[in-house]
Amino acid sequence: MPRDGNPTRERILRAAERLMTDQGYSATSVDQVIAAAASSKGAFFHHFSSKTDLAVHLMRRYVAGDLAQLDAGLTATAHLTDPAARVVAFLRYYEDGADHLMTEQSGCLYATVLAEREFTGSEMNDEIARTARTWRDAVAGLLRPALGGRRDIDVEALADHLYTTFEGGFILCRTYADPSAMRAQLRIHRQLVEALLGS
Template structure:
C-alpha cells in the first residue's frame, strides 16, 4: 500500500510525544505537566496522544523506558569508550558527563530523576519505571568499574555496582543543586569532586 505523503511516518507521533515528555517534565516537573502541553510541544493532536497512550501515566512509563535508550550511546560512542585502561574509560565517562553540564538546567537534568522525586510515594508504576532506568545506567557503568578494580585494586568491600550507584547519586544530587541556583556551575563543581574521589579511590590522587 502506498504511503500518504501528507501523513507522518508510522510511529513518529509516539516518538514525538515521548521526546516532548522528556523536555516538558524536565522543565516543569511531572505533576505540573499536562497532556495538552505535551501534545502542543509534540505538535500532535490529543486524539493522537490517546491512540498511543491511555493516560499520562502510561506515557510517563514509556518515556522512562525511552530515556534508558536515549542514554545508551553514552556508553558506546564517545572517544573515551575506546581507551584501553578501564579506569581511564571511567574517568573519561565522568569528564563526558561534566561536559554535558552546560546551558539551561532543564537541558541537562535527568528526566527519570526529576519524575521520581514527585511520583515515588504516590505512583508505584512510575517509581518502578524510573528505578529500572536509573539501574540500567548503573549496570552499564559497572563493567568498566569492575575491570578497573581487577586491574588496579581497591579497598576491600567496595563493589562495582556500589561505585556505579554513587556516581549516579552524585549526578542526581548535582542536578538538584543546579536547580536551586538555576546555574550549572554548582553541578560542575560536584562532578569535579566526584572525579577527585574516584582518583583517590584508585590511588591516583
C-alpha cells in the first residue's frame, strides 16, 4: 500500500529511490524516473517542482523508514533486562533482516546524497546527520550500561560503528557483487561487540 495514499506519487518515489541508489543522483534524470515509474511529465510536475524537490521528499521518506527500523529494533528487545543481552539481541535484529534489506535496496540513499557536492551544507545533509545522531544516541544508550564504565571505549564511536558497518557493508556487497556480504558483516560486527562485552 502506498504510504500517503497517492499511488502515482509513491510509484515515482520508489522508482527514483531505486535509480538514484543504483546509479547515483547526478546520473539520474527526471525523464529516467518518469519512464521507470511508467508515469508522465505532467504527473511528475504535479507532485514535484524539480529533481531537487523530488530528492528532498525522497530523503524525508527514507529517514522516516530508517527511524522506524531503529524503533523496531528497540521495541523487539525492550523486554530484555540484561544490558549486554539486549545489545546483542538488538544487533542480531538487523543481522536477521540483512538478506531482506539487500532484496529491497542496493545501497543507502544517505551515501548517494552525501556523494553530491551540490547538497553540501544543505538541509538534506543536516537531516542525514540528525538521523545518524539519533541512531548513535539510541545505541549508545543501550551500550553504556552493558559496558559497565569501561573508560578506554569511546561509546559514541562504538555506537556509530553500526552505521559504519551498514554503509561499508553496502559498498562491500557492490565490490564482490554479493548481497550476502551484508549479513556476514553485520554478523561479524555483532560477534565483535559480544566479545567486547564479554571481555
